[in-house]
Amino acid sequence: xxxxxxxxxxxxxxxxxxxxxxxxxxxxxxxxxxxxxxxxxxxxxxxxxxxxxxxxxxxxxxxxxxxxxxxxxxxxxxxxxxxxxxxxxxxxxxxxxxxxxxxxxxxxxxxxxxxxxxxxxxxxxxxxxxxx
Numbered sequence: 586x587x588x589x590x591x592x593x594x595x596x597x598x599x600x601x602x603x604x605x606x607x608x609x610x611x612x613x614x615x616x617x618x619x620x621x622x623x624x625x626x627x628x629x630x631x632x633x634x635x636x637x638x639x640x641x642x643x644x645x646x647x648x649x650x651x652x653x654x655x656x657x658x659x660x661x662x663x664x665x666x667x668x669x670x671x672x673x674x675x676x677x678x679x680x681x682x683x684x685x686x687x688x689x690x691x692x693x694x695x696x697x698x699x700x701x702x703x704x705x706x707x708x709x710x711x712x713x714x715x716x717x
Contacts, residue, residue, distance in 0.1 A: 590634070599623065607627075609671065647706035655708075665686070699712075
C-alpha cells in the first residue's frame with residue numbers, strides 16, 4: 586500500500602522561505618526539524634513532512650499560479666476562526682493575501698477558506714468544510 590509521505594518545495598532562498606513558512610507551520614502544529622541554507626523541513630505526528638529546497642540555478646523567478654506545476658496546498662482546519670487565525674499569522678509572516686477568508690458556496694454550503702501566497706509564488710489554502 587502506498588501512502589503520501591512528504592512534499593518538497595523549491596524556493597529561491599531556503600532561509601527567507603523558511604522565515605515565512607515557519608510561523609504558519611508552527612500554528613498548524615508542525616515542528617521544524619531542520620533549518621539550514623540547503624534545506625528546511627517540518628514534521629507533525631503522522632502527517633506528511635514539508636520540505637524546502639533551493640531552486641536550481643536555471644530557475645527564472647517565482648512560480649506563477651496557473652502554470653503547469655504547483656497549484657496550491659490546502660489545510661483543513663477545525664473552525665472558521667482557525668481559518669481567520671492562520672490567515673492573519675501568514676500575513677504577519679509576510680505572505681500575500683490572494684483571497685481573504687470568505688464562504689465558497691460553489692464548493693459546498695459550508696465551505697469557508699482563505700488563500701495566501703509567499704514570495705516564491707507558493708500558495709496555501711486554509712479551509713473549513715464541516716461534513717454533513
